[in-house]
Amino acid sequence: MLETKIISNSEVLYVVGGDDGDKSPGTNERGGLIKSWVNSMRACSPTRPKSFNSQSCWIKEHPSALNMFEDILHQSEGKQIVMFLDYDGTLSPIVDDPDRAFMSKKMRNTVRKLAKCFPTAIVSGRCREKVSSFVKLTELYYAGSHGMDIKGPEKGSKYIKENQSLLCQPATEFLPVINEVYEKLVEKTKSIQGAKVENNKFCASVHFRCVEEDKWSDLAHQVRSVLKNYPKLMLTQGRKVLEIRPIIKWDKGKALEFLLESLGYDNCTDVFPIYIGDDRTDEDAFKILRDKRQGLGILVSKYAKETNASYSLQEPDEVMDFLERLVESKQLRCGA
Ligand SMILES: O=P(O)(O)OC[C@H]1O[C@H](O[C@H]2O[C@H](CO)[C@@H](O)[C@H](O)[C@H]2O)[C@H](O)[C@@H](O)[C@@H]1O
Numbered sequence: 001m002l003e004t005k006i007i008s009n010s011e012v013l014y015v016v017g018g019d020d021g022d023k024s025p026g027t028n029e030r031g032g033l034i035k036s037w038v039n040s041m042r043a044c045s046p047t048r049p050k051s052f053n054s055q056s057c058w059i060k061e062h063p064s065a066l067n068m069f070e071d072i073l074h075q076s077e078g079k080q081i082v083m084f085l086d087y088d089g090t091l092s093p094i095v096d097d098p099d100r101a102f103m104s105k106k107m108r109n110t111v112r113k114l115a116k117c118f119p120t121a122i123v124s125g126r127c128r129e130k131v132s133s134f135v136k137l138t139e140l141y142y143a144g145s146h147g148m149d150i151k152g153p154e155k156g157s158k159y160i161k162e163n164q165s166l167l168c169q170p171a172t173e174f175l176p177v178i179n180e181v182y183e184k185l186v187e188k189t190k191s192i193q194g195a196k197v198e199n200n201k202f203c204a205s206v207h208f209r210c211v212e213e214d215k216w217s218d219l220a221h222q223v224r225s226v227l228k229n230y231p232k233l234m235l236t237q238g239r240k241v242l243e244i245r246p247i248i249k250w251d252k253g254k255a256l257e258f259l260l261e262s263l264g265y266d267n268c269t270d271v272f273p274i275y276i277g278d279d280r281t282d283e284d285a286f287k288i289l290r291d292k293r294q295g296l297g298i299l300v301s302k303y304a305k306e307t308n309a310s311y312s313l314q315e316p317d318e319v320m321d322f323l324e325r326l327v328e329s330k331q332l333r334c335g336a
Contacts, residue, residue: 014235037220046303058304065298065311079272086277087124110323117330127201145202147255171202174246188222209240238279253284
């Protein structure tokens with residue numbers, strides 16, 4: 001059996017060799033594993049609060065970053081703010097078609113201004129090339145494939161020494177296997193209406209947002225039938241998406257640490273990283289900040305969710321307001 005202790009804080013649904021409770025391969029019997037996947041698939045993207053009481057308790061524990069803006073500014077006083085932004089559900093609203101998750105011009109303009117004030121990185125589950133083609137800002141750092149593909153700004157950045165190029169790809173050996181698994185997943189899921197498989201270079205995503213709920217267990221079976229032959233891959237989950245990733249000690253939290261180090265802020269007490277994200281995979285980064293008691297994490301969610309983030313924002317429009325306020329306050333401080 002594979003040891004699960006080496007993997008990330010994102011909720012891991014499956015590693016080959018785990019006790020999956022599947023009893024009769026080749027029969028119609030639904031195993032415990034598939035049932036637990038489907039339960040988890042249901043829970044991954046709540047569309048309404050559990051109850052008024054639990055929602056208001058949660059808001060007390062994770063107050064709005066907009067309402068607490070002055071307090072956040074106070075916490076960051078005298079420190080260098082470094083910004084980490086997830087893409088889907090944070091900078092762009094969630095839509096049915098992953099290829100059409102465009103960012104608004106207004107948001108792009110805000111992020112452009114933000115990057116002039118603070119070092120800014122986009123940290124996404126998407127492949128780096130794709131997310132940067134959506135964001136279209138060459139002055140940012142990009143960490144694609146859940147942080148497994150990191151690149152510094154194309155144009156000279158004031159935050160990094162001249163001619164110093166930045167590239168980190170800790171999972172290159174997995175490229176052929178991810179391509180192979182991607183092809184197999186496309187083949188296995190093609191009969192399931194609404195399923196979509198995305199090749200995110202160092203990981204693959206199986207989307208089920210447009211799959212009828214009574215077909216989720218079929219989809220889970222197909223994904224498992226592919227994954228069971230790949231002991232070096234694991235399955236985690238995002239918003240109506242199953243994420244297939246290499247089992248390596250690397251995730252969005254490690255990407256955050258790597259970027260802070262590259263910017264010269266490792267072991268610094270005067271740095272204040274702010275990470276904003278909406279997904280389970282962002283929890284790895286929130287946890288790093290919480291454990292280090294450094295900076296803060298902001299979860300983008302309308303509904304109560306278990307999280308290591310300290311604050312919340314409801315949707316991308318609120319993220320934009322928060323970023324605008326950060327820019328304004330920086331400009332005020334600098335007298336711009
Ligand atoms: O880390 P992120 O930037 O949040 O990327 C996570 C996944 O985001 C995308 O899927 C999500 O957004 C889609 C478009 O709104 C939506 O259709 C899907 O249901 C969401 O899960 C992206 O397509 C995936 O590849 C990323 O892994």
